[in-house]
Amino acid sequence: MRDPRHPLTISRTASSSAVQAGLADGRRPKAEGSSLAAVSCLPSPVSRPHARAGSAAVPAAVPGASSPAVQTGLADGRRPTTDGFSLAAPSAVKNIIIVFTMALAVLLVGCREDMQNQPRINPLRISDFYLDQRSARPLIAGTIARGDLRNDTYFYTGLIGKDPGNEMPFPATREVLERGRGRFNIFCAPCHSELGDGNGIVVQRGYQRPPSYHGDRLRNAPLGHFYDVISNGFGAMPDYAAQVPPYDRWAIAAYIRALQLSQNAPASLVPAGTQLPPAAAPGAMQYDPLEARPRGSEAEEKLEKK
Numbered sequence: 648m649r650d651p652r653h654p655l656t657i658s659r660t661a662s663s664s665a666v667q668a669g670l671a672d673g674r675r676p677k678a679e680g681s682s683l684a685a686v687s688c689l690p691s692p693v694s695r696p697h698a699r700a701g702s703a704a705v706p707a708a709v710p711g712a713s714s715p716a717v718q719t720g721l722a723d724g725r726r727p728t729t730d731g732f733s734l735a736a737p738s739a740v741k742n743i744i745i746v747f748t749m750a751l752a753v754l755l756v757g758c759r760e761d762m763q764n765q766p767r768i769n770p771l772r773i774s775d776f777y778l779d780q781r782s783a784r785p786l787i788a789g790t791i792a793r794g795d796l797r798n799d800t801y802f803y804t805g806l807i808g809k810d811p812g813n814e815m816p817f818p819a820t821r822e823v824l825e826r827g828r829g830r831f832n833i834f835c836a837p838c839h840s841e842l843g844d845g846n847g848i849v850v851q852r853g854y855q856r857p858p859s860y861h862g863d864r865l866r867n868a869p870l871g872h873f874y875d876v877i878s879n880g881f882g883a884m885p886d887y888a889a890q891v892p893p894y895d896r897w898a899i900a901a902y903i904r905a906l907q908l909s910q911n912a913p914a915s916l917v918p919a920g921t922q923l924p925p926a927a928a929p930g931a932m933q934y935d936p937l938e939a940r941p942r943g944s945e946a947e948e949k950l951e952k953k
Contacts, residue, residue: 801871803893805878805900811871819901827902830895834887843906855883860903861910873900 768774774782797803802816817823832841840847843860850856858865877896880886891899917923 802897805871805874805896807871811869811875813869813871815870815901816897823898824902824905826895827898827900827905830891831899831902831906834891835899838884842910843903857884860907866907866911870897870900870904873903 768782770783772782773780777784791797799816801807801812805811831839836847837849838847838854838857839845839860840850845857845859847857860866874896876884877891877899878886878888878893887896914923
């Protein structure tokens, strides 16, 4: 039993009316001028007297409650506060957790791996779905790719019936010849050379030499012949259908014809009053079919000196 002289000890037999009234209305009693604010720190809770008949019920002491307002709030169901801060708000936290859990569940449902691991057939893999067990199916007869109708047979084949034609499917303007020269120097000159005599840089290193464009056979060949050779290949020459589109094939064919004319033009085609340059040894002097100036190593050196 505690010492009754201790300032924070409330006697079970306290007879002071002020103390009894303070206990009844929730206020903290005072003993010998000292406040009992630390009564909750005692090892044992402070016992309250039983409420008399007709008096208000006295709320039970709650450990940790440090003010009468806390005791009153507990008695009437309100949430207690300590030092201006609300204690726990379990219902609001619970609602937030529920909403977050539902949102997470929706996201997880949308992250199924059906899109990544959906049934599919890898290229050239066997398939039991078809009778021939080929997963790569052939095109249906008559199928035409978008933009590849090819209703102009001559433009896409260079043939009239079974024979190569000798007409350009569009006008051979200077822009077309310039385009043909650029494509020719990229794809044809490595073997045929820029002059077209078949002595390209690849041939100089051991590749089979192609025929010269300036021979009688190719000078008399129709334009469709060159288009067909570019499209399908000929002899040791592979086809360039994948590298050169149809329009550029015709541009190259037109430039080959201009190249042939530049090296074999008769004097009757030269305008009156034009002085022709003297004949030069093969390979020493070249003439660009689109420019009125000589080309080649020696010719370019002379031009640079001037």
